[in-house]
Amino acid sequence: MTTFMSRNDLFLFLGFTVVVLAMPIWLAPFGAGYPDLLQRFMIFGIFAVGFNILFGLTGYLSFGHAAFFGVGSYAAVWSFKLLTLDAIPAMIFAVLISGLFALIIGFLCLRRSGIYFSILTLAFAQMSYNLAYSVLTPITNGETGLQLTLADPRFLDAAMGQTFSGQPVPTLLGQQLGGYAGFYFCAGFLILSFFIAQRIAGSPFGMMLKAIKSNQTRMQFTGFNTRPYALSAFVISGMYAGLAGALLAVTDPLAGAERMQWTASGEVVLMTILGGVGTLVGPVIGAWIIKYFENILSALNDNILARFWSFLPEGVADVVVKITSKFVGDGWHLTLGLAFVIVVIFLPGGIMEGVRRIAAAFRRSGSSSAKPSARTQPAE
Amino acid sequence: MEKSNVVLHVADVHKRFGGLHALADIDLQVEEGKTHAIIGPNGAGKSTLLNVIIGKLAPTSGQVVFDGTVLTGRKPYQINQLGIARVFQTPEIFADLSVLHNVMIPALAKRDGMFKLNMLRSLDSETGIRAEAEHMLEDVGMITRREMLAGSLSRGDKRRMELAMCLIQHPRLLLLDEPTAGMSRHDTNTTIELLKKIKSRGMTKVIIEHDMHVVFSLADKISVLAQGRIIADGSPDEVRGNPKVQEAYLGGAH
Amino acid sequence: MFEIIFLQFLNGLDKGAAYALIALGLTLVFGTLGVVNFAHGALFMLGAFCAVTVRMFLTMETVTIDPEKLSPWGAPLEVREPLVQAWLGDFGAVLVNYSVPLSILITIPIMLLVGIGLERGIIKHFYKRTHAEQILVTFGLAIVAQEVIKSVFGPNPIPQPMPTDLRGAADIGAWLGMQANVITYPVWRLIYFVFAGVVIGGVFAFLQFTTFGMVVRAGMADRETVGLLGINIDRRFTIMFGLAAVVAGMAGVMYTPLLPPNYHLGMDFLVLSFVVVVVGGMGSLPGAVAAGFLLGILQSFASMNQVKAIFPGIDQIIIYLVAVIILLVRPRGLMGRRGVMEA
Numbered sequence A: 001m002t003t004f005m006s007r008n009d010l011f012l013f014l015g016f017t018v019v020v021l022a023m024p025i026w027l028a029p030f031g032a033g034y035p036d037l038l039q040r041f042m043i044f045g046i047f048a049v050g051f052n053i054l055f056g057l058t059g060y061l062s063f064g065h066a067a068f069f070g071v072g073s074y075a076a077v078w079s080f081k082l083l084t085l086d087a088i089p090a091m092i093f094a095v096l097i098s099g100l101f102a103l104i105i106g107f108l109c110l111r112r113s114g115i116y117f118s119i120l121t122l123a124f125a126q127m128s129y130n131l132a133y134s135v136l137t138p139i140t141n142g143e144t145g146l147q148l149t150l151a152d153p154r155f156l157d158a159a160m161g162q163t164f165s166g167q168p169v170p171t172l173l174g175q176q177l178g179g180y181a182g183f184y185f186c187a188g189f190l191i192l193s194f195f196i197a198q199r200i201a202g203s204p205f206g207m208m209l210k211a212i213k214s215n216q217t218r219m220q221f222t223g224f225n226t227r228p229y230a231l232s233a234f235v236i237s238g239m240y241a242g243l244a245g246a247l248l249a250v251t252d253p254l255a256g257a258e259r260m261q262w263t264a265s266g267e268v269v270l271m272t273i274l275g276g277v278g279t280l281v282g283p284v285i286g287a288w289i290i291k292y293f294e295n296i297l298s299a300l301n302d303n304i305l306a307r308f309w310s311f312l313p314e315g316v317a318d319v320v321v322k323i324t325s326k327f328v329g330d331g332w333h334l335t336l337g338l339a340f341v342i343v344v345i346f347l348p349g350g351i352m353e354g355v356r357r358i359a360a361a362f363r364r365s366g367s368s369s370a371k372p373s374a375r376t377q378p379a380e
Numbered sequence B: 001m002e003k004s005n006v007v008l009h010v011a012d013v014h015k016r017f018g019g020l021h022a023l024a025d026i027d028l029q030v031e032e033g034k035t036h037a038i039i040g041p042n043g044a045g046k047s048t049l050l051n052v053i054i055g056k057l058a059p060t061s062g063q064v065v066f067d068g069t070v071l072t073g074r075k076p077y078q079i080n081q082l083g084i085a086r087v088f089q090t091p092e093i094f095a096d097l098s099v100l101h102n103v104m105i106p107a108l109a110k111r112d113g114m115f116k117l118n119m120l121r122s123l124d125s126e127t128g129i130r131a132e133a134e135h136m137l138e139d140v141g142m143i144t145r146r147e148m149l150a151g152s153l154s155r156g157d158k159r160r161m162e163l164a165m166c167l168i169q170h171p172r173l174l175l176l177d178e179p180t181a182g183m184s185r186h187d188t189n190t191t192i193e194l195l196k197k198i199k200s201r202g203m204t205k206v207i208i209e210h211d212m213h214v215v216f217s218l219a220d221k222i223s224v225l226a227q228g229r230i231i232a233d234g235s236p237d238e239v240r241g242n243p244k245v246q247e248a249y250l251g252g253a254h
Numbered sequence C: 001m002f003e004i005i006f007l008q009f010l011n012g013l014d015k016g017a018a019y020a021l022i023a024l025g026l027t028l029v030f031g032t033l034g035v036v037n038f039a040h041g042a043l044f045m046l047g048a049f050c051a052v053t054v055r056m057f058l059t060m061e062t063v064t065i066d067p068e069k070l071s072p073w074g075a076p077l078e079v080r081e082p083l084v085q086a087w088l089g090d091f092g093a094v095l096v097n098y099s100v101p102l103s104i105l106i107t108i109p110i111m112l113l114v115g116i117g118l119e120r121g122i123i124k125h126f127y128k129r130t131h132a133e134q135i136l137v138t139f140g141l142a143i144v145a146q147e148v149i150k151s152v153f154g155p156n157p158i159p160q161p162m163p164t165d166l167r168g169a170a171d172i173g174a175w176l177g178m179q180a181n182v183i184t185y186p187v188w189r190l191i192y193f194v195f196a197g198v199v200i201g202g203v204f205a206f207l208q209f210t211t212f213g214m215v216v217r218a219g220m221a222d223r224e225t226v227g228l229l230g231i232n233i234d235r236r237f238t239i240m241f242g243l244a245a246v247v248a249g250m251a252g253v254m255y256t257p258l259l260p261p262n263y264h265l266g267m268d269f270l271v272l273s274f275v276v277v278v279v280g281g282m283g284s285l286p287g288a289v290a291a292g293f294l295l296g297i298l299q300s301f302a303s304m305n306q307v308k309a310i311f312p313g314i315d316q317i318i319i320y321l322v323a324v325i326i327l328l329v330r331p332r333g334l335m336g337r338r339g340v341m342e343a
């Protein structure tokens, strides 16, 4: 067992699993314990974990990962339409298709590095997005988005003699995947994704990725062909994105092109940075925080703010409400942008860096039995 | 100088950077198991020559042959896999990784080749490679620093670690670009001792060095490079007495 | 056939001019400061909203209710009187009419301040950090800028009328001695093109013929050496950033009659202008200008029905396609220097 997984890694994995599975309980007091939001926590957690394999470990900043997310969504919905409403084939299909897509795009983009790589990924993603809205409408259903209808053929279901009444929804072995069932379905995938990411980060392959990030030239003079390493990382993270996109289609079977827009790519970059680039749990935390505040802040309005600030004297309260209202509701993106700038300037290592600094401060001021830097951060 | 013993042959190599003729008509033969020193003033083209050998730069004309294999046109990683390793003039290391990992990586390159998708295996299970790396670090006297981040090492330690990164691959040909530059006298001596130890193992070496003390204590043969040309070639004693060499050093930008 | 091609060529010019102007500032900042500025599109957008603001002030009205008269719907008649006209009479009306070009006068100092403030406040701390971090911080700034604009001006595009005298189309065909009314071209687009030419010429002349420009160009080629000469290059670079902001801002102002500005205008143009810069070659000023026009014109041709019939959807992706091909075939772009960001 020791060679399979170190003790630290095992604790991290078990801790993560418990935290995720217990989310409906511990998030309830924060007003976030309902399935819709929890599902999104899982989905974007997966997206960010996968993105980190490319950006955090290998050092390639992609501005086009939303394309793979979108492809995963479309592929899953097509699986629901053509094959069966069961979610598992849809997941497999989506991961394979997005992996293939990532293989082609990655093969081309990885011929360049640095900002040229970023621009190439951006260009491919924008092409996908623009095409999804225009000539690919037969596949994507354009602006309306791809939906499930009663008239879909569903050949596998039909062959098994299954019929439906009412609006078709994705299932797992006949069980509908709404509500908490949907959450646990997604949570299972997040835990699996995390496990695989952890294994990758702790493997010789993962060390090579970190070495590529650190000094690609040295890697080449050390005898490594870095291209297939980076391409593997690209494809893996593309598959993660596809998986996340497919899960979004499972919980909400309507795939639209806006999921592929570059702002969506920017969002996953943000999640990863906010949590901590190159760390395992950081990106997941980043995703949760962004989705949580998006949910909370965008739901606030002047009335709620007025109640919140009502303890202030009247004139002051009005001004404070006026100011704070700019940062909530539709203005929540402003808060996000500001938070992002502040993090990049003051805390480039993200929240995980902050946690580490605080822990270090405690250790210094605390007991003398403090151990010298136990290596809990697998991704240096 | 029997032909059969030549393991590295740089044949009629020219390298131009725009108008600058950085390497002119270089013909160099390095014999198996010997230490071949290249000396010359700054800007003579010594590092450029190594760059051409390891495939970092393509020569304008001419070719490099290593043990019967033409290196010219091959990728740097292919050239390394043929058994050529290099210590750079300014350390090329993985600054964000630990010293131990820095040394394990080249060992894995030697064992697994230029690409292996071993992503579900744990690094902790690579006990053999790890032991090898620790052994190597002991050899260069850096075992106590194995958990440190390579980027935080002193300049001398970075060099020694880079040397360890090369040695762990047991290369057939080791290229050293000023391995003692920026080192204290003490560190220089340790490094010379280390290089002498490898010498007895029969590895072929090409070493660029300014410190004549180092050169004369290690080299079997010396080539003198000035303004992109080899102006003298021979045993240390021959070179020492060569008037052209004296002139190049006095007239050069040294 | 010739007429059609010539017309498409003309149609590409104004968009190409906008791309060229934005890309010029972007590549100037990259070449001098070494900073990849994702907030540059936001500067274009801020310029556009300077024009919106100026017009808002110029068209402020007093509303008095005249109880004597009734509107056709039977409510008391509201008498709206533009303040500027009340104070300045006909001259006020002219001001309102020419609000867009006039805004430039105000935009220049504002954008200069914005640019210098941005550089001194934030960008300068990122010179030594990685390109990825520069992209991230400027990306964050771009989001902040667009969200501030959104919360002040709302999410919808705000049309800016062009001066009445400059509406309509010029019969370029007739000027060139061809048949009348075949090749006509909106006057404002022509103005935009000329304006862009003047600005681009001005920037080049500034860099070519002033000592300031010479030092900056030397710094672009080799920052270290110029620094060693004891020249305070940083202050000049701050001004360069301000200048790039001014160019972007002016480009934004003049573009408002062609495309009603909204808060995400900057992002829309940013992605394209990055592509333009890369196609032209990072850090190359002539490259940015050439690539800007080239891509604008290509885009115009790609949107011809005859072309779309052969390559469906080509108009949607042409710019990105060109960028991908250039990057893969010639990574340093059309005119980029060897070695710049090729690693």
Ligand SMILES: Nc1ncnc2c1ncn2[C@@H]1O[C@H](COP(=O)(O)OP(=O)(O)O)[C@@H](O)[C@H]1O
Pocket: B017, B020, B022, B040, B041, B042, B043, B044, B045, B046, B047, B048, B049
């Ligand atoms: N990649 C390059 N591009 C242009 N000039 C180069 C390049 N590499 C080296 N040079 C020039 O070639 C000459 C030889 O350099 P180098 O081989 O580094 O000399 P040294 O003998 O000191 O190692 C120098 O004038 C140097 O400026």
Ligand SMILES: [Mg+2]
Pocket: B046, B047, B048, B089
């Ligand atoms: Mg040298």
